Amino acid sequence: MFVLLACGSAGAKEPYFPADIIDENAQRGWFPSSLYSRYLTAMNEPSLIDAGEAEVYRILWLRTFHSPMVFRLTVKSDGTADLVTKKTNGLGAGEPGRLVVDAVTNITNQDTETFLSGLERTNFWNLTTAEERRGFDGAYWLVEGVKGKKYHVVERWGGGDIMDWALSLMRKSGEDLRPIY
Secondary structure, three states: HHHHHHOOOOOOOOOOOOOOHHHHHHOOOOOHHHHHHHHHHHHHOOOOOOOOOEEEEEEEEEEOOOOOEHHHHHHOOOEEEEEEEEEOOOOOOOOOOEEEEEEEEEEHHHHHHHHHHHHOOHHHHHHOOOOOOOOOOOOOEEEEEOOEEEEEEEEEEHHHHOOOOOOOEEEEOOOOOOOOE
């Protein structure tokens, strides 16, 4: 993973992360925005930092030896949501690859409420963006959230305190998530 940081943000078409978040976490020695941006660009994902009043949550899951995946939940005004699932044929510790899955799942009001309540229980909006725990063989879990013009991003090695919530949403996609790490 660390080798990829040297590649920079070549190919990134739009800023995916606010400068203050990147700057704050760079002081701690880690927040590979160029790496994450590269995968989001390869998956044709929009930036969430300018989502306006929308309520959107996105999980970027980079497993070292398995295909990168994105799960983006967009909450609608009627309480339902759309879950966009994308997967490439690359590796989380290599080239992003090309898009091989681009699907949308409609989420009911009840399931949407369950996901939002679960996110609240994680204390998502108050979690630190990055932790110092890192590794080489494993997975980075990046969860972004936008609600009422408020933006927050949480990055965890191995899922940490966001893993259970993220998995509950990811499973709704119907994609094979094995192996989970």
